[in-house]
Amino acid sequence: MTITETGLPLFILGRDTDPHSERGVDCPGELPPASDPTLVERARVAKERLGDRLFVLGHHYQRDEVIQFADVTGDSFKLAREAAARPEAEYIVFCGVHFMAESADILTGDTQKVVLPDLAAGCSMADMATFNQVEDCWDALEDAGIADRVVPITYMNSSADIKAFCGRHGGAVCTSSNAKRALDWAFEQGEKVLFLPDQHLGRNTAVLEMGLSLDDCVVYNPHRPNGGLTREQLENAKMILWKGHCSVHGRFSAACVDEVRARIPGVNVLVHPECRHEVVTKADFVGSTEYIIRMLEEAPAGSSWAVGTELNLVRRLANRFPDKTITFLDRTVCYCSTMNRIDLPHLVWALESLADGEVVNQITVDADTTHWAKVALDRMLALP
Numbered sequence: 001m002t003i004t005e006t007g008l009p010l011f012i013l014g015r016d017t018d019p020h021s022e023r024g025v026d027c028p029g030e031l032p033p034a035s036d037p038t039l040v041e042r043a044r045v046a047k048e049r050l051g052d053r054l055f056v057l058g059h060h061y062q063r064d065e066v067i068q069f070a071d072v073t074g075d076s077f078k079l080a081r082e083a084a085a086r087p088e089a090e091y092i093v094f095c096g097v098h099f100m101a102e103s104a105d106i107l108t109g110d111t112q113k114v115v116l117p118d119l120a121a122g123c124s125m126a127d128m129a130t131f132n133q134v135e136d137c138w139d140a141l142e143d144a145g146i147a148d149r150v151v152p153i154t155y156m157n158s159s160a161d162i163k164a165f166c167g168r169h170g171g172a173v174c175t176s177s178n179a180k181r182a183l184d185w186a187f188e189q190g191e192k193v194l195f196l197p198d199q200h201l202g203r204n205t206a207v208l209e210m211g212l213s214l215d216d217c218v219v220y221n222p223h224r225p226n227g228g229l230t231r232e233q234l235e236n237a238k239m240i241l242w243k244g245h246c247s248v249h250g251r252f253s254a255a256c257v258d259e260v261r262a263r264i265p266g267v268n269v270l271v272h273p274e275c276r277h278e279v280v281t282k283a284d285f286v287g288s289t290e291y292i293i294r295m296l297e298e299a300p301a302g303s304s305w306a307v308g309t310e311l312n313l314v315r316r317l318a319n320r321f322p323d324k325t326i327t328f329l330d331r332t333v334c335y336c337s338t339m340n341r342i343d344l345p346h347l348v349w350a351l352e353s354l355a356d357g358e359v360v361n362q363i364t365v366d367a368d369t370t371h372w373a374k375v376a377l378d379r380m381l382a383l384p
């Protein structure tokens with residue numbers, strides 16, 4: 001095992017587990033080999049056997065081989081709500097990552113079981129903010145005498161206990177679609193915001209949509225004493241950004257934008273707000289995954305687009321709209337490695353196990369965490 005610079009262990013695929021993060025890689029049972037030519041048929045038959053008792057959710061960043069079996073596709077929040085709207089489904093199979101399955105468990109009924117086909121499908125961004133680190137941060141804000149003026153807001157892409165932390169401390173959850181509305185609300189409740197765990201979404205929303213300056217933002221580094229910030233910096237800041245990022249969207253650089261503009265004259269650059277500030281400021285359009293899909297659906301034939309989001313989605317959109325030039329913003333191929341861990345063998349294994357009456361890889365959130373996470377989610381749902 002290797003320790004990465006964030007302090008997280010890096011596991012070889014298929015071995016070991018990490019009790020300190022949401023990742024696990026054990027697969028109890030026999031996985032069919034990826035080379036099995038009957039996998040598609042096996043998935044179809046297992047789905048048919050389960051009928052209405054099963055509802056399969058597919059996140060936009062999933063592989064094509066998996067997405068073909070999704071009853072509905074969407075971003076994490078849309079999928080959690082879709083699950084909640086299907087009380088008749090006994091099994092919710094979530095083709096996405098761990099924090100999404102947790103949100104589905106929080107929002108669905110007690111009798112519904114949420115299954116993640118591969119427990120190794122975590123999210124590196126969610127792992128960058130652990131509960132103990134966030135508690136330490138809050139202690140530092142209390143020591144600095146500002147905690148009672150800070151409202152914690154967490155991005156949907158965080159573990160259930162971070163959502164619950166925000167619920168307990170008067171805060172809320174946000175998505176990339178409603179981050180501005182969540183920040184507007186937070187600044188009505190307090191003077192400052194602690195934004196978890198994605199510094200880029202927090203900074204981009206505060207500076208580009210709310211008119212704050214970069215000087216209003218500080219970055220809290222959980223690996224340094226007091227986050228590496230002085231009392232004065234904390235006192236002066238309006239946005240305290242957690243030092244976390246998405247490993248996929250964080251890879252796009254300003255040079256990628258310059259390069260694609262030189263290569264494709266007239267190209268429209270369309271990026272997700274999880275991208276770095278210098279990328280977002282150079283782009284033509286910025287928005288959530290659902291916004292990106294809508295933009296490309298509505299784009300005129302013959303137009304050109306360079307898209308800065310996960311590659312599975314960009315490829316799917318390029319295939320769907322052959323009358324438009326749709327290219328990946330970076331020349332280097334980059335999938336979300338954890339999303340990609342849900343593959344056909346894991347899906348077949350999960351579906352066949354359920355059809356045989358065995359619930360595997362169930363994701364459950366304890367009652368107290370569910371209560372407070374739901375408080376934070378409900379505050380988001382009540383946003384104007």
Ligand code: SF4
Binds near residue numbers: 126310336
């Ligand atoms: S794309 Fe980024 S935020 Fe989404 S699951 Fe992958 S690492 Fe996490």
